[in-house]
Amino acid sequence: VPEFDFRGICLIFSDFRLMRRFCLSISLLFVAVAAAIAQPNGKVQQSVVRISANDLQPDYRAPWNAGALQRGTGAGFLIDGGRIMTNAHVVSNSRYLTVERENDPNKYPARVLFVAHDCDLALIEVASPEFQKNMVPLTFGGIPELESTVSAYGYPIGGQRMSVTTGIVSRIDFQLYTHSAIDQHLAIQISAQINPGNSGGPVMQNGKVVGVAFQGYSGDVAQGVAYMIPTPVINRFLKDVSDGRYDRYVDLGITYSKLQNPVQRRSLGLAEDDRGVLVNTVIAGSASDPHIKSGDVLLAIDDHPIASDSFVELEGARVEMPEVVERKFKGDKVKLDLLRDKKPMTVTVELGPLLPYLIQGHSYDVRPRFVLYGGLLFQPLSLDLMQAYQPQDLRLRHYFDFFVSEQIYLEHPEVIVLTNILADPINTYHAPYRGSIVNEINGQKIRTLDDLAKAFAQPAEQVVIRMVGDGPPLVLDTKEVEAARERIKTRYNVSREQNLSAELPPKPAVGQDQP
């Protein structure tokens, strides 16, 4: 996994580290802006907007709090239906959004229509009818040719007004989308300078949008490497939301390996050609379970032959096999020709999202879930939790890193961790249990946070919490816990003792009557 700049290229004013990191490129930006003035493209400029987001960043270390308020800006552009397209990371966790455009003094409140965290795209809308005056919706093109010139529009660091930079298409490949940190899709590398604030802006060629600028390496890792989301990903997103909701990407839910070893091919009964990949693991409960089994050899997907290096030919281009699935939607079917125990067979898999791996990615627009009991804070394991606490505990790190590959999710769909202890006389000896994973409470297996909340709610004289591993049980006297409740709440300013739903409180409606 390449080392990416984590927050994509969304400009966060409070982050001075980011500011400093990108200040080298400021002088270059001035050159680019000057070029844009010399060769104006009025139509595009009027359709590109600046988006200011006010975010609440959840605080996983004090999950009862609303979180820290942060401001950031990005770009967006008008598309059909009066919608503005931008990056998910520009509007994620936002509680209040405003949109501005060139040559208009007003700030327009906006609302999020759809946000797709797995492909870093979002659609927002401005209610005011005034807003769209003189704006022309931009339309989408295809995948630009390698070496062809593209122009990136946005509001990056270096000035207040819109900036345009140009560059060429350098590479078309699968890339990790750093917004979620777990999803890989097609991305196009361009040599145009894009910087914090470019995020969500259109990348144009021949008057059409060929991509949305979204991430890049910081200058101290690699120079001039920027990425845009290409139109196949954009079109998929637009099609997905056309039914009024976003369903996420679908996944086969398998791991596979190449079959390039001649002996291994023979041992699996394969012909002397270069077809087929070996199924390694089928993730339990995924779309492929139970249709595909470990040890199967996949020969074709929707009648596209799969090469032994896992590539398929799609519309004249060689792409990795998952690209076939990438273009499909929840409920769509995919046909797989395979060899099982040397016998050919065909299976049809109805596609759905892959859930277990979500804990290894970032969550947005959610309120951290937790249970506080006797001053002990219990939270489900996730990437956000790991980043907030940076635990050194080997078992915990193992449960996180190997959650999917070791199928830990089967026993613990949620890994409930004792993350913190709000010190009080009733828990004064419990510090050694910090970082432990809850296994049982009063003999009941704990598989989810809801299980934990239910177990604590049951009447009992004492709760006996068994952690995963050899440690002794953590024992609490329920009467003492009850007596300590108010004391702990007051002392630590805890507004609520549990949150079992990740849903955020609704945002107030944005004013229609504003200019």
Next chain:
Amino acid sequence: MKTLLRCYFATIFVACLSGTAVAQPRPGTSPSPSPSAQPPPVAPVVPASVAAVKPKELSLVRVNVTGQQHDYTRPWQKKAPFQKRALGAVLPKGRVLVTADLVANQNYVELERAETGDKTGAEVRVVDYEANLALVEPTDKKFLDGLTPMQLALDTVVGDRVAALQLEPTGALVVTEGLVTTVQMMRYPAEVSQFLAYRISMSMQYRDNSYTIPLAKNNKLAGLLLRYDPRSQVLDAIPAPIIAHFLKEADDRNYRGFPSAGFSFFPTRDPQLRKFAGQTGKPGGVYVMSLEPNMPAAKAGMQVGDIITAIGNNEIDANGNYVDPMYGKLEFTNLITSRAYVGDTLPFQIQRAGKPMQLNVVLERRAAEDYVIPPYVVDEAPGYVVLGGLVFQELSRQFLKEWGGNWQKEAPQRFVYLDRFQSELYPEGNRRVVVMTQVLPANSTLGYDEFNYLQVTKVNGREIKSLRDLAEAAKQPIDGFIKIETHEDPKQLALGATQIAEEAQSIQENYGLPALQRLD
């Protein structure tokens, strides 16, 4: 240079320990409960210097060691030779005491008289890597003539002054005095159990690259340096009582090492835990957290959840300490590892669900090879099997340590996890974990070069619990294929029996392998 490098590692080691203790609720015999990382900051009232040494009465010889470590990343070869210099303490019966670290993986040991520069070859007679002690004897029996053997200073306590002894290149004695600030149980480099150690506050300069540094009190041997952190100027030492234990065992023809009981424990400070365990009467004792199978505590009938309240007449408090007649409060494991011997029977007073009982525990030694993943392997060449370019080894901590001082973070994380939780993951013991560690690219491994660090579960349908199992199973191909099943993806690999036989010699020559396998 060597010595400096070593103390750098020592610093890391201390830091590692405290990190583990914070993160892991696993105190017990093997992992340490709370090695207080630093000595108390307040210096006690210091008596007049009692360490005072008279150079002429100190019998020290230089020990020069040339050795080679086995290379666990290329198990068929040894690493480049190293040289270590040290200062050994001359003991009765013509023996010289050094640390085991010094002679680990030695090829040649040499003694040198500091005052004359005379040299002779020497043999390692007894070595204990857990207690980090070794005895060497000169091949020329008269070599030590004229040196008065050193006696042990067994009476060192907190507040005493001891002197670190080093030599200038000229042979002149360099004495640095320090203050014993703590006597407590500490982890030794082999990381298998804890032993008694002195923590000494000392501002010491290394001289002459000495690897083993003796400590003296009143001209008697008080201990040997275990590690030194020059930043905090804290020196940990192997104390004379541990040396005495080692020497007593070494006098036996059959060296048995230091004993253990095979359980881990947790303090019972928490009244709610005591109540849960059904403890009655006076609070105190430790909660038994886990038991090693087939080890003394389990054999004696000890159970998880028992509370150990005393060993013999030594009452154990809720923190796991007893009152030692010499040192005061000390962790009770000292009664097992340091004060008792293999074969001794210790009467454990326990409470089970509130009922007092006595368990007679007959102590044994748990050797490194008794672990599923051995905590250390020294002197022995690691085994390996090369099948058509795939290299298989048994997982050991020595292999993981090839990732350097930060191996717990840098080494393959699943293997680190297996090592740490081996007793939990393999409670039945009596096996090894066989892993494929690398691929030597060849025709038979074409397309396999992306795979490494895979745990082997089966070969040709047979379960693999040792390298020998693997070598045997590989001889029984199915339909001409050797099928290797792995815990991790890709789950299965295949080799052609004929192909690997044909290719064996060219792989051996191409990669400079002296042999395609080494089984113990």
